Amino acid sequence: MEKLVIVAIGGNSLVKDNGRNTIQDQYEAVCETAANIADMVQEGYNVVVTHGNGPQVGFALQRCEIANEVSGMPTIPLVNCVADTQGGIGYQIQQALTNEFAKKGINKKVASVITQVEVSKDDPNFENPTKPVGSFFTLEQAEEMRKEHPDWVFIEDSGRGYRRVVPSPKPIDIVEKDAIKSLIEAGYVVVAVGGGGIPVVKTGENTYDGIDAVIDKDFATSLLAEQIDAQTLIITTGVPQVCINFGKPNQKALERITVEETKQYVREEHFAKGSMLPKIEASLIFLEKSGSSVIITNPESLKDAITNKAGTHIVK
Ligand SMILES: Nc1ncnc2c1ncn2[C@@H]1O[C@H](COP(=O)(O)OP(=O)(O)O)[C@@H](O)[C@H]1O
Numbered sequence: 001m002e003k004l005v006i007v008a009i010g011g012n013s014l015v016k017d018n019g020r021n022t023i024q025d026q027y028e029a030v031c032e033t034a035a036n037i038a039d040m041v042q043e044g045y046n047v048v049v050t051h052g053n054g055p056q057v058g059f060a061l062q063r064c065e066i067a068n069e070v071s072g073m074p075t076i077p078l079v080n081c082v083a084d085t086q087g088g089i090g091y092q093i094q095q096a097l098t099n100e101f102a103k104k105g106i107n108k109k110v111a112s113v114i115t116q117v118e119v120s121k122d123d124p125n126f127e128n129p130t131k132p133v134g135s136f137f138t139l140e141q142a143e144e145m146r147k148e149h150p151d152w153v154f155i156e157d158s159g160r161g162y163r164r165v166v167p168s169p170k171p172i173d174i175v176e177k178d179a180i181k182s183l184i185e186a187g188y189v190v191v192a193v194g195g196g197g198i199p200v201v202k203t204g205e206n207t208y209d210g211i212d213a214v215i216d217k218d219f220a221t222s223l224l225a226e227q228i229d230a231q232t233l234i235i236t237t238g239v240p241q242v243c244i245n246f247g248k249p250n251q252k253a254l255e256r257i258t259v260e261e262t263k264q265y266v267r268e269e270h271f272a273k274g275s276m277l278p279k280i281e282a283s284l285i286f287l288e289k290s291g292s293s294v295i296i297t298n299p300e301s302l303k304d305a306i307t308n309k310a311g312t313h314i315v316k
Pocket residue numbers: 009010011012013052054158236237238239241242243244245246270271272274275276277
């Protein structure tokens with residue numbers, strides 16, 4: 001089989017205008033990324049695609065809350081909002097890739113798998129929400145919302161503004177991993193663990209129940225990469241490269257770093273919690289368990305990053 005590469009598309013990389021963009025705007029962003037992924041497939045890479053949903057799941061929650069306030073419509077639980085966004089974004093990726101393959105004459109089919117990801121109901125992250133979702137707000141806007149919803153928690157997200165945070169337990173197992181593997185072996189380009197997967201807890205040996213949370217797609221992707229034996233993990237996000245001293249006058253973009261150097265930068269707190277840190281932590285887990293290399297870059301640099309001309313490369 002060709003080299004197996006897993007590409008994780010960041011939810012924020014599909015949003016251009018802080019929640020004011022339309023589904024069509026999001027589809028255009030998906031199409032840009034899909035064109036780059038199709039180029040990789042044309043080069044002979046065997047690609048599995050995962051994606052985030054941080055902004056989109058927050059928008060979905062917000063729509064429910066507004067509909068509830070305005071007309072009393074029942075709200076939708078967070079776990080179902082995750083499922084909805086997994087389906088909605090997965091549909092766009094599946095269609096965009098299918099169309100790109102047809103345009104480029106690539107003989108490949110795409111299949112998306114509705115993916116449940118097991119978490120533990122005792123995960124301490126349920127008590128300590130850390131996953132930013134939805135739009136960015138000013139401090140004043142966040143304080144105003146907290147007056148009405150004192151249980152909502154906000155954090156400052158990488159200098160971009162304040163965002164609501166929700167619990168983000170660590171993924172333990174991918175329920176549909178065998179189906180994903182079978183589709184890969186049958187030659188499909190598979191889209192899976194969208195939005196980090198739909199969080200579920202075990203209720204019996206083979207039974208599950210949904211639980212309200214948003215799993216970090218970088219950790220879920222790293223787990224899937226290990227389970228399908230992928231060699232390379234590529235994370236696309238809003239920046240072309242990972243930086244040290246991010247946002248400071250002495251900011252420096254990183255081209256190639258070893259696992260040991262990366263751990264040192266983590267200790268020096270160069271990577272923001274809830275944004276770049278999970279990508280780095282997930283990359284380290286992947287490299288220490290099974291993977292050989294990680295690339296972090298933005299969608300437009302994907303093709304150059306594969307040939308070492310762009311992105312941040314983390315190597316063993
Ligand atoms: N050290 C860093 N280097 C580069 N970007 C960083 C760093 N720390 C925080 N960031 C921010 O993290 C963002 C990526 O996280 P985020 O937008 O949450 O991811 P996603 O694309 O998966 O939605 C970047 O766009 C950047 O604004």
